[in-house]
Amino acid sequence: MAQSKQGSDYEVKVENIIAARLEKARVMICQLDFDQMEHEEGVRLHFVLDSPKNKEYLRRYLEIAASKGVDLLVFPELTMPTGFVSELLDYAKQYEMYIVGGTYYKKTDKGYVSICPIVMPDGVHYTEKINPSPFEKSSFKDSADGVIPTS
DSSP states (O other): EEEEEEEEEEEEEOOOOOHTTTTOOOOOEEEEOGSSSSSSEESOOOOEOOOOOHHHHHHHHHHHHHTTOSSSSEEEEEOGGGGGGHHHHHHHHTOOOEEEOOOEEETTTEEEEEEEEETTEEEEEEOOOOSSTTTTTTTSSSSSSOOOOOO
């Protein structure tokens, strides 16, 4: 059973997948070949395209996880097309799987935010990267070409 804790502007959801499912949990951590994915380079950022090729590439890992009875599937940063999150949810529901969906960049008025979908059988929860890496920060003062810190 999930528990939530309220903060001033955040919510922490605790999900005990071991108690909810098994005595042991199968975890699959994906190490993808970024060069196999179609992406677009911005001034400082790389954007994974919402293309059929990328979706097919990611589906291969979802199928492996489903066939092996994986409980927790983890994708690396910057490998998730924004339009693929709904398909992750379908897999999570069908296979009772929890998925950390890598990250993608979301444009805001102040710049880009790095978003990570946490996909559970009951829905999708999003978290934002709090401290961008030096490579993600804008090279120009007050510019919107990099990732902004969130709190």
